[in-house]
Structures are given as structure tokens and as C-alpha cells.
Amino acid sequence: MSGSNTGPVVGERKLGGYLLSALAWFVGFLFFFPVFWMVLSGFKTEADANGPPKLFFEPTTEQFAEVTNDTTGLLSAGEAFSNSFWAVAISTVLVMLLAIPAAYALSIKPVDKWRDVLFFFISTKFLPIVAAILPLWIIARELNLLNTRLILIILYTAMNLPLAVWMLRSFFSEVPRELIEAAQIDGTNLRGQITSVILPIVAPGLAATALLCVIFAWNEFFLAVQLNPIEGSTVPIWVTGNVSTRGNFLAKLSAASTLATLPVIIAGWLAQKRMIRGLAMGAIK
Amino acid sequence: MTAATSNAPSREEQVKALQKREARRRRLPLLPALIFTILITQIPFVMSLYYSFTDWTVTPPSPRTWTGISNYTDAFTNSFFREAAVTSIVMTVSSVLLSVILGTGVALLLDRKFFGQGFVRTLIITPFLVMPVVAGLVWKNQMFSAAFGVINWLLEAVGLEAVEFASKYPRWSIVAVLVWQWTPFMMLIILAGLQGQPASVLEAAKVDGATPRATFFQITLPHLRPYLELGVLLGSIYLIQVFDHIVVMTGGGPGSTNVPYFVNQRSIGGGWRFGSASAFSILVVIATIFIATFGLRVLSGLLEGEEP
Amino acid sequence: MAEVKFDAASRIYPGTEEPAVNKLNLDIGDGELLVLVGPSGSGKSTALRMLAGLEFVNDGSIFINDKDVTLAPPQDRDIAMVFQNYALYPQMTVASNMAFALKQQGVSKEDRMARVKEAAKILDLEPFLDRKPKNLSGGQRQRVAMGRAIVREPQVFLMDEPLSNLDAKLRVQTRTELADLQARLGVTTVYVTHDQVEAMTMGHRVAVLNFGVLQQVDAPRTLYSAPANKFVAGFIGSPAMNLLAASDVGGRAGIGGVQVPLSDAVAAAAGAHPARELTVGVRPEHLQLGSEGIPGEAIVVEELGSESFVHVRIDHLGESTTIVVRDEGETDVRRGDNVSVGFNGPVHLFGPDDQRISG
Numbered sequence: 047m048s049g050s051n052t053g054p055v056v057g058e059r060k061l062g063g064y065l066l067s068a069l070a071w072f073v074g075f076l077f078f079f080p081v082f083w084m085v086l087s088g089f090k091t092e093a094d095a096n097g098p099p100k101l102f103f104e105p106t107t108e109q110f111a112e113v114t115n116d117t118t119g120l121l122s123a124g125e126a127f128s129n130s131f132w133a134v135a136i137s138t139v140l141v142m143l144l145a146i147p148a149a150y151a152l153s154i155k156p157v158d159k160w161r162d163v164l165f166f167f168i169s170t171k172f173l174p175i176v177a178a179i180l181p182l183w184i185i186a187r188e189l190n191l192l193n194t195r196l197i198l199i200i201l202y203t204a205m206n207l208p209l210a211v212w213m214l215r216s217f218f219s220e221v222p223r224e225l226i227e228a229a230q231i232d233g234t235n236l237r238g239q240i241t242s243v244i245l246p247i248v249a250p251g252l253a254a255t256a257l258l259c260v261i262f263a264w265n266e267f268f269l270a271v272q273l274n275p276i277e278g279s280t281v282p283i284w285v286t287g288n289v290s291t292r293g294n295f296l297a298k299l300s301a302a303s304t305l306a307t308l309p310v311i312i313a314g315w316l317a318q319k320r321m322i323r324g325l326a327m328g329a330i331k
Numbered sequence: 332m333t334a335a336t337s338n339a340p341s342r343e344e345q346v347k348a349l350q351k352r353e354a355r356r357r358r359l360p361l362l363p364a365l366i367f368t369i370l371i372t373q374i375p376f377v378m379s380l381y382y383s384f385t386d387w388t389v390t391p392p393s394p395r396t397w398t399g400i401s402n403y404t405d406a407f408t409n410s411f412f413r414e415a416a417v418t419s420i421v422m423t424v425s426s427v428l429l430s431v432i433l434g435t436g437v438a439l440l441l442d443r444k445f446f447g448q449g450f451v452r453t454l455i456i457t458p459f460l461v462m463p464v465v466a467g468l469v470w471k472n473q474m475f476s477a478a479f480g481v482i483n484w485l486l487e488a489v490g491l492e493a494v495e496f497a498s499k500y501p502r503w504s505i506v507a508v509l510v511w512q513w514t515p516f517m518m519l520i521i522l523a524g525l526q527g528q529p530a531s532v533l534e535a536a537k538v539d540g541a542t543p544r545a546t547f548f549q550i551t552l553p554h555l556r557p558y559l560e561l562g563v564l565l566g567s568i569y570l571i572q573v574f575d576h577i578v579v580m581t582g583g584g585p586g587s588t589n590v591p592y593f594v595n596q597r598s599i600g601g602g603w604r605f606g607s608a609s610a611f612s613i614l615v616v617i618a619t620i621f622i623a624t625f626g627l628r629v630l631s632g633l634l635e636g637e638e639p
Numbered sequence: 640m641a642e643v644k645f646d647a648a649s650r651i652y653p654g655t656e657e658p659a660v661n662k663l664n665l666d667i668g669d670g671e672l673l674v675l676v677g678p679s680g681s682g683k684s685t686a687l688r689m690l691a692g693l694e695f696v697n698d699g700s701i702f703i704n705d706k707d708v709t710l711a712p713p714q715d716r717d718i719a720m721v722f723q724n725y726a727l728y729p730q731m732t733v734a735s736n737m738a739f740a741l742k743q744q745g746v747s748k749e750d751r752m753a754r755v756k757e758a759a760k761i762l763d764l765e766p767f768l769d770r771k772p773k774n775l776s777g778g779q780r781q782r783v784a785m786g787r788a789i790v791r792e793p794q795v796f797l798m799d800e801p802l803s804n805l806d807a808k809l810r811v812q813t814r815t816e817l818a819d820l821q822a823r824l825g826v827t828t829v830y831v832t833h834d835q836v837e838a839m840t841m842g843h844r845v846a847v848l849n850f851g852v853l854q855q856v857d858a859p860r861t862l863y864s865a866p867a868n869k870f871v872a873g874f875i876g877s878p879a880m881n882l883l884a885a886s887d888v889g890g891r892a893g894i895g896g897v898q899v900p901l902s903d904a905v906a907a908a909a910g911a912h913p914a915r916e917l918t919v920g921v922r923p924e925h926l927q928l929g930s931e932g933i934p935g936e937a938i939v940v941e942e943l944g945s946e947s948f949v950h951v952r953i954d955h956l957g958e959s960t961t962i963v964v965r966d967e968g969e970t971d972v973r974r975g976d977n978v979s980v981g982f983n984g985p986v987h988l989f990g991p992d993d994q995r996i997s998g
């Protein structure tokens with residue numbers, strides 16, 4: 047009896063499998079669709095974009111040219127991208143420089159109260175940034191840091207540091223203890239242990255952590271709009287500058303949005319495998 | 332002889348000096364990050380605490396005078412603040428829960444081997460990478476819009492009436508975009524959990540005759556628990572602070588002003604009432620400390636019994 | 640070349656009460672291969688790590704060449720260590736792994752390469768110098784770990800179960816090679832294992848630990864022929880020595896109703912205690928099956944080819960007890976046969992304090 051059953055069951059499984067695969071593809075397109083639509087609209091004319099949804103049209107790069115050359119607003123594309131680039135790059139480097147030794151001191155040669163310290167770091171992420179923005183604004187004003195890149199660099203470093211410490215700590219604790227001991231017996235000091243033994247092993251985790259910092263800093267809007275409304279502002283503010291209350295703007299906005307999101311999306315695509323490992327292993331051993 | 336022994340450091344002294352040096356050596360690498368974090372996060376807090384007991388406003392400019400707890404009593408009776416608190420809770424809880432549930436479903440779909448698996452995963456993680464203001468703008472103008480939105484175009488195609496979602500359902504429109512962005516994040520974490528599940532256990536379950544359903548609920552789900560907890564924790568940390576989406580989608584329209592948006596409007600976002608805004612900030616911090624204590628308990632569960 | 644001395648050295652792990660190593664006294668001679676052996680958790684690794692400087696010494700001292708290194712960090716002790724899982728740096732080639740310590744010491748590149756080449760030659764690693772550890776077999780990795788130790792030309796080699804990740808056959812082969820290499824280099828070596836065969840075949844002397852306490856340190860032969868106490872007697876030798884509470888047969892120690900043969904000196908020394916407080920120990924190979932002796936029934940017959948072991952149930956102190964007897968390879972004894980067990984070798988006697996009673 048059971049023998050005669052195997053045929054149909056396998057068949058059903060196969061069919062079910064195809065259905066599930068089709069469903070996965072469908073879900074994938076569903077999630078991606080808004081992004082696809084945004085990119086597509088960037089190649090439309092304003093007339094095509096501001097009308098009933100259109101899949102087929104005559105593509106044009108005129109919107110891209112316009113948003114990158116437009117200097118009527120306060121913030122030009124060039125300024126926004128260079129401000130963003132420097133704020134993101136320098137803050138991410140600073141985060142790593144601070145977080146790597148800290149993670150070492152919380153995992154490999156832990157300080158006595160490493161759990162408490164780790165809790166402190168992560169608990170600062172619970173503090174709503176909005177509760178701190180007023181004093182930050184006042185301090186920045188007093189120090190003449192409003193509308194500078196420096197203030198964003200400092201705050202993006204503080205913003206990403208807890209997450210980086212948290213993720214790196216777990217990567218570091220994956221490094222076999224014997225390896226560190228072997229390095230110690232071989233006569234390395236702290237810097238030698240970190241640079242020649244630990245970092246090469248945790249490189250994937252390091253990349254995932256840095257990438258996450260880049261994503262969060264690149265996409266950050268609140269601090270930039272509050273502290274640098276006039277100068278030194280970043281790409282997210284530039285994007286919102288393309289929303290206009292007069293006339294059609296959807297195609298231009300789409301072109302600007304595409305340019306703004308593209309760097310991070312591509313970086314994320316390239317590093318997604320590492321990020322999966324990094325996110326999960328970063329937290330759960 | 333006695334002179335010699337008293338001159339040379341005793342073993343106890345040597346050990347003590349050594350332990351001290353070792354403790355310092357261990358602390359040293361931690362200090363830069365720790366001091367930096369303390370400076371940046373704690374000083375503003377102390378300043379807020381001080382301002383919250385004054386009646387400082389910028390327009391009209393006023394000197395800072397000490398007013399005691401009056402800002403706090405005002406805050407407690409402020410119905411807008413209460414509404415904002417409710418909005419915060421509803422938005423955070425619903426977007427976290429929905430994205431965890433959807434994320435689990437998507438992760439299960441992607442955990443199978445099929446043609447184009449990597450490509451589909453790439454498509455799905457994309458929303459997480461999109462800048463929040465861009466996400467808000469795209470959804471508002473090109474998905475939800477009654478005139479040009481794709482969703483409404485579909486609704487009309489099946490004979491329904493178009494809805495201006497962002498102004499008719501501001502809160503849920505925002506939740507929808509948050510779920511769109513955070514489902515991929517949850518999916519990534521849960522997928523890592525699924526892939527970390529030893530195949531032998533699943534095979535053993537099969538040999539024991541467990542149905543796929545039983546296998547999922549009795550083996551996979553318990554295994555995923557720490558991953559789900561982590562997702563909820565990280566998701567809450569970020570989603571409770573949502574601001575950007577609100578600015579670009581509804582501008583705080585009815586039912587979509589959450590606590591961060593509310594507090595910001597009171598201070599440098601336009602109200603310039605620094606004393607009162609600071610009192611709200613402090614209340615928010617106190618509330619988050621409560622929530623955080625709970626969150627940290629989850630965390631300590633994750634760290635339980637773990638050696639460094 | 641170096642001598643090593645543990646002087647009442649103890650290690651108490653933080654958060655524990657019992658010392659993992661308790662007042663260890665051990666003198667290791669220049670060029671000696673000393674094996675630390677004991678059951679799991681007995682403190683072997685801890686003792687080795689104390690010598691390496693990886694574990695803090697709570698009490699007592701450790702000397703290398705009369706120099707007190709108790710508080711010195713590992714890099715100042717001039718030691719090299721081979722770990723159980725080898726701890727090779729995964730991102731470095733075999734050559735870089737071996738040269739790493741020399742690089743830290745500031746040895747010039749040519750000298751480094753020369754010494755690595757020399758070590759590689761000794762260990763047959765020359766073809767693999769440019770490979771990464773993950774592309775090596777278990778045995779090759781083990782040799783790289785050895786190579787990393789020997790290029791340093793240290794005062795002392797420390798090895799913590801270096802062969803336990805190899806399969807049985809390779810383990811036996813490597814064991815011999817390792818002992819031979821150590822003899823050629825003449826470097827003082829402390830070798831940790833829980834495998835008593837490894838201990839007996841490799842060690843010039845063997846130190847037996849149990850619960851962090853040193854039980855006996857002696858040449859393998861002495862350990863076997865004159866175990867200092869009941870623990871060592873039971874631990875060394877396979878199958879294990881038969882250890883039984885003695886019965887009183889005419890005022891002397893016995894098994895069942897039969898007096899055990901003792902030299903006059905031992906018998907006299909044992910006379911200080913009532914027979915029922917003594918423990919009799921006799922190895923299976925010092926018992927024989929014959930027509931007279933302790934009557935019993937064969938319940939298990941293990942034939943190993945060259946020899947066989949017969950488990951015999953006997954009546955002892957009013958209960959039935961099993962003793963193991965060695966017999967010839969092609970034995971005629973079958974399960975269920977009635978047999979008699981006689982003595983054909985030395986019998987060990989342990990007092991109420993579990994210590995050996997010698998004449």
C-alpha cells in the first residue's frame with residue numbers, strides 16, 4: 047500500500063516545490079517593485095511620470111542631468127555628495143578605530159565587568175536621539191560647529207559605535223583562544239595580536255560591521271537636517287530638496303532618489319552574504 | 332639578611348603590582364570608545380535635565396529661570412503628548428511584529444534551494460538599504476498617491492475607488508513603509524538562524540516521523556528563538572525612533588505624530604520652547620529606560636552563560 | 640638547555656574552591672621528556688599552562704633554569720607550545736606560521752628562511768611551505784605545529800595532547816617520530832596526555848596527576864612495577880590491575896579463601912594492620928588459570944590473538960566479584976567453565992591510607 051503511494055506523493059512534492067519557488071520569486075519582485083519603479087521613473091519625462099502609471103515610454107536621462115546640475119536650491123548635488131562621502135567615510139573609519147580595541151577588551155582579554163560595559167554601550171542606542179538633539183544643537187552652536195561636516199562626523203561616530211562594538215565583540219569571541227595564546231607565546235604585543243592574528247580572521251565580520259555603519263550614516267536624515275540645514279548637509283536633505291510645491295517633480299525626485307540610494311544599494315548587494323553572517327553571528331554565538 | 336628581604340618586594344607586592352598593571356592593560360583599549368560614548372551621550376542628557384526645570388524659550392527670547400517641576404506637571408496633562416505616546420507604541424509594536432512575522436515567512440521561502448535563490452534574496456534585501464526619506468517619498472508619491480500611485484491604479488483596474496492613503500490613513504501608511512524596509516532585515520537575521528540549524532537534527536526528526544508542521548513548531552521555532560529575540564530587539568531600537576518617514580510622508584498628520592516627532596516640534600523643529608521640550612525629552616528617556624531594561628533582559632538572555 | 644622546577648605551585652581558578660593544581664612539586668631534568676598523565680580534569684593542562692605563563696600561579700613558584708619565572712609573561716620564558724588543535728594561524732602559509740615567532744624577535748629575513756627550511760627538512764614539510772593550514776591533512780598540520788615550536792630553538796617544549804586529533808594508526812607512528820625528534824634535539828619537554836600507552840612509551844619519566852595532586856613521578860617501568868598508591872596502580876596498565884579489599888586468611892591478606900604470596904619483608908610491614916584493612920592488587924598477567932588456587936567461573940573470554948583475558952567470577956568476602964586473568968592466545972577456556980586462579984607474579988599490597996606497602 048505504502049509503496050504504491052510514493053509515486054503521487056513525490057509528484058505532489060515536486061509541484062508544491064515549484065509553487066513555493068514561484069511564490070518566492072513573486073515575493074522578491076513585490077519587495078523590489080517600488081525601487082524598480084523609482085529607477086524607472088527617473089528615466090521618464092515629468093509628463094510621463096505625473097500621470098497614470100506607465101511601463102513603456104521613451105526613456106530620457108534629462109532628469110539626471112537636471113538634478114545634478116541644478117544650483118537653484120541651497121544645496122547642490124556635488125556638495126551634498128561630497129559632504130555625505132566625507133562624513134560617512136571618516137565616521138566609519140573612526141568607529142572602527144575605536145570599536146576594534148574596545149571589542150578586544152570585551153572579549154579576548156576581557157575587563158572585569160565586560161557584561162556591564164557592553165550593556166552600557168548598547169543601552170545608549172535606546173536613548174532617543176531626539177531627546178539629545180536640543181543640547182547637541184546648543185553645544186554645536188557654542189562651538190561654532192553648526193553647518194559643518196565635523197559635527198556630523200562626531201555624531202555619526204557616536205551613533206554607530208555601540209552597534210559596531212556589539213558586533214565586533216562577538217566576532218572576536220569566535221577567534222579560538224589557543225590562537226591568541228600561541229601568538230602571545232610567540233611574543234606578540236596587543237597590537238601585533240590584533241593586526242596579525244585577529245583581524246585577518248574576523249575580516250568578513252569587520253566588513254559587515256563597517257558596511258552597516260556606512261548604510262546607517264549615509265541614510266541618516268534627522269541630525270543632518272537639524273544641525274546642518276544651511277551648509278555641510280548631506281544627500282538625504284538634497285533628495286527632499288527636490289520635492290516642490292509648485293509644478294511636477296516626480297521624475298526629478300525619482301532621478302535624485304536613484305542617485306542617492308544607488309551607492310548603498312550596490313554596496314549592500316555585493317556584501318550581502320557577509321552581512322547575513324555578520325548580523326547573526328554578531329549577536330548570537 | 333633581614334635588610335635584604337625587606338628591600339626586595341615581597342611576592343604579595345609583586346603580585347599586586349602585576350595584577351594592577353594587567354587590569355590597566357586590559358582597560359586601556361576600552362577607554363577611548365567608552366569615554367567618547369560617555370561624553371557624547373551623557374552630557375546632553377545632563378543639560379536636558381537642567382533645562383527641563385527652567386522656562387527657557389527662544390521665541391520670544393527669555394532668560395532661563397528656575398521653575399521647578401512645572402514643566403513636568405504640564406507635560407503630564409498635555410493630551411497631544413499622550414496621543415504621541417500612543418502613536419509611538421502602536422507604530423513600533425505593529426511594525427516590529429509585522430516585519431518579524433513576514434521576515435520569518437520570507438526566510439522560510441528563501442531557505443529552500445531553488446533556481447535564482449541568490450537573486451531573489453538580493454531583490455528582497457534591497458528595501459532595507461534604501462534611504463528612509465527616499466522610501467517615504469517613493470511610497471507616498473508613487474505607490475499610495477491617488478492620482479499617480481501604482482496601488483490605486485491597480486485598485487481602479489479591479490473597479491475599486493482610489494484612496495489617498497497617506498492622508499487618509501497616515502499612521503498605517505507609515506507602518507506599511509516601515510514593514511517594507513524592516514522585513515528584509517528580519518529576514519536576514521532569521522535566515523542566518525535557519526542556515527545555522529544542523530541538518531542532522533532535521534533528518535533525525537524526519538526519521539522519527541515528525542510532520543513538517545511539527546518539525547517547524549517543535550524544532551525550528553525553538554532554535555530560532557534567540558534570532559527572533561535579536562530581531563525584535565534591534566528592530567525596536569530603530570523603529571521607536573522613526574522620524575524621517577513621518578517628515579516626508581505626513582508631516583505629522585493626524586495619528587502619525589509619534590514622540591520623537593512631537594518632541595522635536597516643540598524644540599528646534601519650530602516650537603523653540605526649550606524648557607518644556609527638555610521636560611518631554613527627560614520623560615521619554617525615563618520611559619525608554621523602562622523599555623530598555625526589558626530589552627536588556629532579553630539581551631542578557633542572549634549572553635547568558637557565555638564566557639568572553 | 641634547561642631544567643624546570645615546580646615548587647609547591649598551585650592554581651585556583653577564579654570562582655572555584657578546589658585548586659585545579661594543588662601544591663605541585665616537580666623537578667624536570669635537562670633534556671628530559673616528562674609526561675604528565677591523568678584522567679580528564681585532573682589538572683594536566685592547567686599545570687602545563689602555568690609553566691607556559693598562560694595561567695596565573697596562585698601559590699608557590701616555577702623556575703626555568705633556576706630563574707624564577709612565576710610572574711613572567713609567556714613571551715619572556717623562552718618556551719614553545721604545541722596545542723591540541725595546533726592553533727595554526729589560518730591566514731598564514733606554513734612558512735609564515737613557522738617564522739612568525741622569529742619575526743617577532745626581530746630575526747632577519749634570511750635567517751628566518753634558513754631556520755624554517757631546516758625545520759621543514761627535519762619534519763618532511765618542504766613541499767608544503769607555501770600552503771595554508773586548511774589545505775593540509777591532520778598529520779601535516781601536526782607537523783607544522785611541531786615545526787613552529789622547533790624553529791624557535793626554545794629552552795622548553797610544552798605539548799598538550801598534540802596527537803589526540805590524529806587517527807589511531809597515525810598516532811602510533813607520530814608518537815615514535817616525536818620521541819625520536821625530542822631525543823635528537825635534546826630539548827627539555829613537558830608532554831601532556833591522557834593516554835597511558837603514550838605516557839609509558841614516550842616518557843623518560845611519567846608524572847601521574849589526580850584531582851590536581853601529584854600521585855607519583857617515576858620511570859615508566861617503576862610506575863608499572865611499584866605503583867605508589869591505589870590510584871596509580873589502577874590507572875597504569877591495560878587491562879587494569881585487579882584491586883580487591885583483602886580477606887583475612889589465617890591472619891594474612893587473601894583473595895577468596897586463598898592467601899596471597901608475599902615476600903617476608905612486605906608481609907612483616909603489612910603485619911602492622913589487620914588484614915581486612917588492606918587492599919590487594921594483582922595484574923592480570925600475574926595471575927594464571929590452573930588446577931589449583933581460587934575457584935571461580937569464567938564469565939567472559941576476550942581473545943585478542945596474541946593473548947586473551949578471562950573474566951572470572953569468584954566468591955570473595957561473601958560476595959561474588961570479578962577478577963581478570965591473562966591467558967594464552969588460543970585459550971581452551973570457554974564461558975561457563977569452572978576454573979581455578981593461581982598466582983605467578985608479584986602481588987601489591989596497599990595500606991588503609993591507600994599507599995603502597997613495601998618491604
Ligand SMILES: Nc1ncnc2c1ncn2[C@@H]1O[C@H](COP(=O)(O)OP(=O)(O)OP(=O)(O)O)[C@@H](O)[C@H]1O
Nearest residue numbers: 652653655659678679680681682683684685686833
Ligand atoms: N578557565 C577555567 N575556569 C575554571 N575552572 C577551570 C578552568 N579551566 C579548567 N578548569 C577546571 O580545572 C580542572 C583541571 O582542568 P584541566 O583542563 O587542567 O584538566 P586536564 O587534566 O587537562 O583534562 P583533559 O584531559 O580533559 O584535558 C578541571 O576540574 C576543570 O574543570
Ligand SMILES: [Mg+2]
Nearest residue numbers: 683684685799
Ligand atoms: Mg587538557
